[in-house]
Amino acid sequence: MVNLANVTTDILSKVTTTEMTTSHKMTAGEYEKIFFRIKLWKICHGYIMFILIVLGVVANILAFIILSRKSVRRTTIAVYLRALSLADTFVLITAFFRYNTYKLFLTEAQDTYTVLHYSAYLNTYVEPFHWIALGVSSFVTLTLSIERFLAIRYPLTIKRSCTPFLVRVCITGIVAIVVILTSPNFFSFRVQEFHITNTSSIYVRVMTKLGRDTLYPCSYHIYVIPLLWYILPWIILTSLNLLLYLQVRRSARIRVGLPNIPNPNRNLSILILLIVIIYMVCNFPISIMVFYKLVNHMSENGMCIKETTTLTSTTSKEFDIINAITEILNILNSCLNIVVYCMVGTKFRRQLRDFLFCTLCKPVNKVSPQRVFTTGRESNTVVESTGSS
Template sequence: MTSLNNKTTYLSKVMTTEMTSTNRLTAGDYEKIFFRIKLWKICHGYIMFILIVLGIVANILAFIILSRKSVRRTTIAVYLRALSLADTFVLITAFFRYNTYNLFLTEAQDTYMVLHYSAYLDIYVEPFHWIALGVSSFVTLTLSIERFLAIRYPLTIRRSCTPFLVRVCIIGIIAIVIILTLPNFFSFRVQKYHIANTSSLSVRVMTKLGRDTLYPCTYHVYIIPLLWYILPWILLATFNLLLFLQVRRSARIRVGLPNIPNPNRNLSILILLIVIIYMVCNLPISIMVFYKLVNHMSENGICIKETTSLSSPTSKEFDIINAVTEILNILNSCLNITVYCMVGTKFRRQLRDFLLCTSCKPVNKVSPQRVFTTGRESNTVVESTGSS
């Protein structure tokens, strides 16, 4: 990791390209820069890297287990596989979106990365992060709605909700999220500037399409806060409450019946826990984006993309809260496998067999025997089916 002093000096020089000659950095500004570098190193560096590695491994394991023949044909398994893939892409793109890769770069490599490739990552990788987050949110919402309808109208849903229909819904979700995000790829381009005739700097600048439509800032200021976080959170809270009430109602109906396990109830509990984790992890960021949305609408009518940088005027407390909300947002993509293991007995058993590679171990099978009679009951010949 780049030393704090050298990185501060370098980034301060880079920031001067965005500042006028009258803007000068004070001692307090430099203190904030030092603080933010330390904060980002801990939160976006070490903590984020651990979460990303563990989360990717967990989601890949969940996808493998949910793809096994015994469970892959159920509608819930289709949803959960899609959720695992979406969360995996969230974590992979977060590695670049939050610059976690800086942990593995030397000072020279980090400088070269900032000068030449950071703009490309902002234009072509960051939108994929928002696509993955949007798919994850809407798949979780659709899963909650489907489970509520399955409990409320079991016969209708059993006949109409098939794995094929679920795949169509997931493809529709992906298409809608991509369509909403696609204009961002054409709203920016990379502009190269030469510095002192010895080096060059690649900067992300807005294209004519971006300036004329203002779609990028509309996307970040309105679409992501409303559709990615606030609306899904409200709908999930509503359907989760309705699902909880239906589960309690079905439990009261079963009072007095024989003590037979109810797989539908366990499935509903699993969905409830997934949604609760989503709501807890995304509540802080939902409040944060709502605050930014209201603050933006009240202060000005011009669409300006909200950004956080080393020269941002925000307070230290705000920076800490913002970093915590981002960590929780990434944590949400790591925890679903714990729910599967807590509630899903079959999932837990198959995961154990996969990790122990039970199917890879040789099994000593006792060959079945054939009994041949010679016509008398007392005269028999016993022959193994495997003998020559």
């Protein structure tokens, strides 16, 4: 999936970005580490990531279709979950390019050509969309948890004030904030062409004057993503999850002795709890990782921090393995929500089963219309089928 062309581009990118003037001759140990990373990335970012992306995209599309059906689409929770499904779908699609999973389907020659001509464009213009989708997914999960806690704590107030329109406004605000925070990255880098010979050239991502002067890409990856995308939502969700769990337990104790009537609000709270728990479990390792980078400012050779480990970085093998696992878990979080819907949502399971087996598409036996004749007294009513002779 990755070959030595990556090394050439990576080194050249460092040179053009940081304007280094000293040459560095790679040792045998550094070459050995590069081949280890190639093998690790092929397994983690190739085979495992591809399976997760395919299954996750299909699952999120199915969830969006079911949650868009007339019987459920008007609820506020359905609006949140549809937005979450869309955000997770974009996370998975952009991850296909950000983690170079698409290179599984390329030959070595095609891989080399892609690295030298298209990778710079993907890194410059696709990766920011990946961070936007991740940010929207995190904040929608956080807002969903807050709304559910308030719905249990102040049910009458939330029932009157929280409408699907207000939820759409909140989601639009979330998208706008995330886009505003991420958009400077589109203008901090540009793709520059370097002519190797008269007939061949390569394309490298270099930092623009705006990026060098403001250092926004560094601040974005050192502070914005770790704090706002992972650490802060994880801390708030932990607190809300505990409070929501206590409220559910309290509600269960109050209903002791009452008739055995299903409590839809309790099931809905359990569904939100499970979604948040999955988010917390899958993002806990990456939260620790980004916090570690935040504290240690994982900069290499004084250059601007990168969001991924490069082939020529100085990190250890153990760090590379842990980093790959955290990235897989981060992507796994965008695949598992439909499992929660099926576990807890009886109505969702029924709708999904009808959709998959085309129950609603099957022809229904039509009952022939009937003509009713009366003899003047209601007790003497004759029903005649229009199809009878």
